[in-house]
Amino acid sequence: MTTRSDATTAHLLRRARAAAGLLPLAALALAVLLALAAPSAGWAQAPNQRELDERVQRITDMLRCPTCQGISVKDSEASFSRQIRDKVRRMVEEGQSDEDIKAYFVSRYGEWILRAPKKEGLGLVIWLAPGTALLLAGGWIGWRVYRGRRHPSADLHGAPELTPEQRERIARDLQRFEEED
Amino acid sequence: MLTSWKFWVVMAAIAGLTGLFVFGFTVNPKIVPSPLVERPAPGFAVTELNTGQPLDLESLKGTPFLLNFWASWCVACRDEARLLEAAHRRWGQDGKFRVIGIAVQDQPEEARKFARRFGKTYFLALDNSAGDISLNYGLYGVPESFFVDAQGIIRYKQIGAMTEQVLSEQIPKLIASKEQGR
Numbered sequence: 001m002t003t004r005s006d007a008t009t010a011h012l013l014r015r016a017r018a019a020a021g022l023l024p025l026a027a028l029a030l031a032v033l034l035a036l037a038a039p040s041a042g043w044a045q046a047p048n049q050r051e052l053d054e055r056v057q058r059i060t061d062m063l064r065c066p067t068c069q070g071i072s073v074k075d076s077e078a079s080f081s082r083q084i085r086d087k088v089r090r091m092v093e094e095g096q097s098d099e100d101i102k103a104y105f106v107s108r109y110g111e112w113i114l115r116a117p118k119k120e121g122l123g124l125v126i127w128l129a130p131g132t133a134l135l136l137a138g139g140w141i142g143w144r145v146y147r148g149r150r151h152p153s154a155d156l157h158g159a160p161e162l163t164p165e166q167r168e169r170i171a172r173d174l175q176r177f178e179e180e181d
Numbered sequence: 182m183l184t185s186w187k188f189w190v191v192m193a194a195i196a197g198l199t200g201l202f203v204f205g206f207t208v209n210p211k212i213v214p215s216p217l218v219e220r221p222a223p224g225f226a227v228t229e230l231n232t233g234q235p236l237d238l239e240s241l242k243g244t245p246f247l248l249n250f251w252a253s254w255c256v257a258c259r260d261e262a263r264l265l266e267a268a269h270r271r272w273g274q275d276g277k278f279r280v281i282g283i284a285v286q287d288q289p290e291e292a293r294k295f296a297r298r299f300g301k302t303y304f305l306a307l308d309n310s311a312g313d314i315s316l317n318y319g320l321y322g323v324p325e326s327f328f329v330d331a332q333g334i335i336r337y338k339q340i341g342a343m344t345e346q347v348l349s350e351q352i353p354k355l356i357a358s359k360e361q362g363r
Contacts, residue, residue, distance in 0.1 A: 066321040079286050080320065083312035090311075108223075108319030110216040 056089050059101055063088075064115050072115055215319055215338045222248070222329045223317035227283060227306035230292055236281070236304060242333055245355035246279040249326045249343070250308075250315060252287045253295035258324045261343040262299035268348045269303040277356050283308050285315045285323055328352070331359035 057074055063084060065076035073081045073088075084105070091101045105113045117123030162170070217223070226237035249265055251258040269280040280303040284292040289307055296305055308314045318327065321340065328337040328351045337351050 080312070080315070080322070083286075083316060086311060087313075087316055107216060108317065109321075110213060110319075112213045 052092055055092050055098070056085065059088050059098055060085050062102065062115055063105055064113050066109065066113070213321070217319060217335050218338055220335060222327065222333050222335050225314045225317070227314070230289060230296065230305040230307060236306065238333065241279065243331050244276065244279055245331045245359050246281055246329050247326055247352070248329060249280065249282045250285055250318070250320055250323050251282055252285055252323045253291040254287070255323045257342040259299070261324055262301065264343050264345060264348065266299065266301055266303065268352060272352050272356065273303060277359070278352060279304065281306070283314055285312060285320065328355060330355050
């Protein structure tokens with residue numbers, strides 16, 4: 001004779017066996033999910049790697065190759081440049097800022113290592129000089145054009161205006177040439 | 182015809198550009214003053230090329246030294262090799278001064294061969310493959326040498342091959358400053 005509690009126990013056992021039978025299926029589902037998630041995790045990391053590469057390229061483009069003439073560390077294949085590129089990458093991976101990395105190289109090599117001069121002191125003069133020269137030249141040309149329009153009789157080549165005596169002499173000479181013809 | 186002030190402006194511009202041109206020829210673009218001179222020498226830790234004996238900057242405190250960066254593939258390093266060895270024998274025997282050579286971007290066996298060929302007996306070591314010591318010392322190439330006083334301050338940097346004149350000017354100065362500091 002079976003009691004009520006025996007029936008409940010048997011029922012629970014049947015359910016447990018059924019659940020155990022589903023375990024391989026659950027494992028398979030989990031594996032499929034992981035397989036599907038893996039590429040997306042890869043995609044999630046890719047932009048970080050890209051950002052890191054871009055930062056390394058940007059920073060090494062600002063640094064001058066120590067053993068070359070006029071080439072950035074980024075564009076140089078010299079062994080010292082390769083070591084600098086690796087060092088920059090390590091510093092970026094350690095979480096150092098662009099300014100920290102630049103400061104490290106400036107402290108070792110001086111301002112010379114930067115391909116663009118800093119916008120302060122003499123560096124600021126170097127930055128401003130071409131623009132200032134262009135502005136001055138443009139202003140001078142503009143002023144000459146403006147003056148030429150305001151005073152059409154004024155000689156733009158800077159020759160002085162003719163005196164009455166000179167005009168008279170020119171007229172005399174022209175008349176003489178006509179008579180000779 | 183240019184008016185007087187325009188003539189002088191043009192002349193001044195030509196003179197300025199000529200001056201800049203002449204100045205450019207008198208300066209060697211490869212010789213850049215190091216910001217490390219008159220500042221503490223960056224730390225380093227190395228092991229001797231043959232014996233494996235360790236050495237770091239801390240252990241050199243109190244002794245002036247010459248830190249020479251070289252490589253077995255470097256032609257100019259051959260020119261200075263015997264000079265450095267002579268300096269080590271002349272000033273480095275009584276512990277008042279040391280000569281230390283660090284090979285950069287080199288292979289241990291190649292560096293050892295070079296050392297044997299030129300009879301180097303002073304402390305020789307190898308920078309790591311990442312070039313950490315070279316980068317910390319702001320190296321532009323090899324050979325380059327740093328004269329460091331007993332307090333660990335870089336007093337002079339030689340770019341290019343070492344000369345007898347530089348050695349005989351700088352080393353006695355470092356030794357004298359150490360003795361005065363006592």
